[in-house]
Amino acid sequence: MKHETTSHGHGDELRINFRHILFALSDALDLVGIDDVAHGKRVGIMAAECARKAGDSPADVSALFDLGLLHDIGVSSSVTHGHLVQEFDWNGAQNHCEIGYELLDAYPRLAWAALPVRYHHTRWDCLPIDLLGKSAANWANLIYLTDRVDGLAAAHYADGSLLMSTQSIRQFIEKCAGTYFSPELVDLFLEASRSEAFWLSLEPRSIQAYLSEMLAQGDYCSMALPELKQVAEIFSRIVDAKSPFTAEHSHGVASLARHIGRRTGVSPENCAKLEIAGLLHDIGKLRVPDEVLDKPGKLDERERKIMNSHSFETYQILRCIPRLEDISHWASCHHEEPNGNGYPFHIDARTLELEARILRVADIFQAMVQNRPYRRGLPQEDVRLFMADLCGRGAIDREIFEVIDSDLPAAYQAALPSLASV
Ligand SMILES: [Fe+2]
Ligand SMILES: [Fe+2]
Ligand SMILES: [Fe+2]
Numbered sequence: 001m002k003h004e005t006t007s008h009g010h011g012d013e014l015r016i017n018f019r020h021i022l023f024a025l026s027d028a029l030d031l032v033g034i035d036d037v038a039h040g041k042r043v044g045i046m047a048a049e050c051a052r053k054a055g056d057s058p059a060d061v062s063a064l065f066d067l068g069l070l071h072d073i074g075v076s077s078s079v080t081h082g083h084l085v086q087e088f089d090w091n092g093a094q095n096h097c098e099i100g101y102e103l104l105d106a107y108p109r110l111a112w113a114a115l116p117v118r119y120h121h122t123r124w125d126c127l128p129i130d131l132l133g134k135s136a137a138n139w140a141n142l143i144y145l146t147d148r149v150d151g152l153a154a155a156h157y158a159d160g161s162l163l164m165s166t167q168s169i170r171q172f173i174e175k176c177a178g179t180y181f182s183p184e185l186v187d188l189f190l191e192a193s194r195s196e197a198f199w200l201s202l203e204p205r206s207i208q209a210y211l212s213e214m215l216a217q218g219d220y221c222s223m224a225l226p227e228l229k230q231v232a233e234i235f236s237r238i239v240d241a242k243s244p245f246t247a248e249h250s251h252g253v254a255s256l257a258r259h260i261g262r263r264t265g266v267s268p269e270n271c272a273k274l275e276i277a278g279l280l281h282d283i284g285k286l287r288v289p290d291e292v293l294d295k296p297g298k299l300d301e302r303e304r305k306i307m308n309s310h311s312f313e314t315y316q317i318l319r320c321i322p323r324l325e326d327i328s329h330w331a332s333c334h335h336e337e338p339n340g341n342g343y344p345f346h347i348d349a350r351t352l353e354l355e356a357r358i359l360r361v362a363d364i365f366q367a368m369v370q371n372r373p374y375r376r377g378l379p380q381e382d383v384r385l386f387m388a389d390l391c392g393r394g395a396i397d398r399e400i401f402e403v404i405d406s407d408l409p410a411a412y413q414a415a416l417p418s419l420a421s422v
Contacts, residue, residue: 013223014224014324040070046149047067052192053192073099073103099241116143149169157202162202173186273355274358285310289306311334329356337396341394349394364387
């Protein structure tokens with residue numbers, strides 16, 4: 001029987017149901033679809049149901065479900081997402097497979113998924129089966145097949161016409177046997193998708209029930225803070241890849257927040273957590289459409305509202321992972337101001353924790369000193385004047401800014417880690 005307990009052997013070790021992490025990743029990836037959500041979850045459910053139909057072991061059924069959640073981990077851009085859903089065989093598809101492969105391959109606990117993700121847009125008649133092995137080739141191709149089914153079904157979810165369209169979707173897939181998809185997998189899909197239940201399980205309410213069931217079957221693992229940081233790095237790379245405007249921003253914020261934390265008496269454990277919060281703080285930006293995030297000029301009121309909802313979206317994702325309450329709170333409060341005029345909760349200095357205030361200052365400073373495609377990082381004097389003005393209005397914490405200001409070269413180095421490593 002599985003218990004959710006905290007290990008007290010190591011102060012920094014958490015007992016976490018790993019599916020909570022996978023669900024958070026999946027929720028973050030869902031944001032990229034803006035209003036077209038749950039793509040990965042539907043692919044996971046369809047792949048798992050095909051595996052169940054084939055009589056695969058419960059472990060393999062679970063793995064295929066997880067693979068469905070993860071398969072689009074290389075997609076950060078809403079434009080890329082649009083191409084992938086709307087075009088059956090988009091010629092730009094391989095790029096997100098390669099990014100996904102690299103992200104997964106670098107993290108031992110998910111490295112098993114790297115190869116199937118790399119080949120989840122490769123036709124069956126082009127798959128290097130000798131290199132992959134039969135089982136990874138089958139998994140890659142089953143994800144490809146169910147991914148394309150979801151693309152074909154996408155137009156029918158919203159208007160309730162899905163059950164009227166299943167025959168044409170099944171016929172379409174049948175025609176791809178031997179070219180796009182393995183003939184055996186096509187037979188398996190046709191068999192599994194004969195029932196209405198297969199399709200009805202893709203509706204939002206059924207998805208929720210399916211997720212709860214899979215969560216209950218999830219394995220608990222011990223996760224120390226260094227591994228949690230590795231997971232946070234995956235999230236941050238997804239966000240930072242979304243736009244050249246945000247490249248390396250999360251990384252810089254994390255490293256600067258840790259730097260400030262050390263100089264303001266934050267405990268070593270909380271400094272490590274602060275760094276993780278820095279990596280995660282902007283994951284809600286995945287919900288901001290590319291054209292708003294990349295707009296070089298001033299945002300209009302509607303665009304500003306969309307942009308400003310990102311820290312609440314960060315909260316929505318992180319709050320679902322038990323045991324990460326403090327990290328989640330600091331990350332979600334990085335636009336709160338000591339004077340209470342920030343967002344999304346309007347928390348003020350009385351309840352705003354030191355770590356959250358540090359993250360806010362680190363976020364602003366990093367964004368100002370980073371080079372952007374349309375401008376160089378701002379000169380020191382401009383940064384100082386701007387931040388002094390924010391201090392004057394109670395929008396940031398003066399003592400924290402003074403920590404940066406007292407040793408600007410060190411702050412620059414922490415905020416721009418890639419420069420430090422050159
Ligand atoms: Fe996909
Ligand atoms: Fe932000
Ligand atoms: Fe940020």
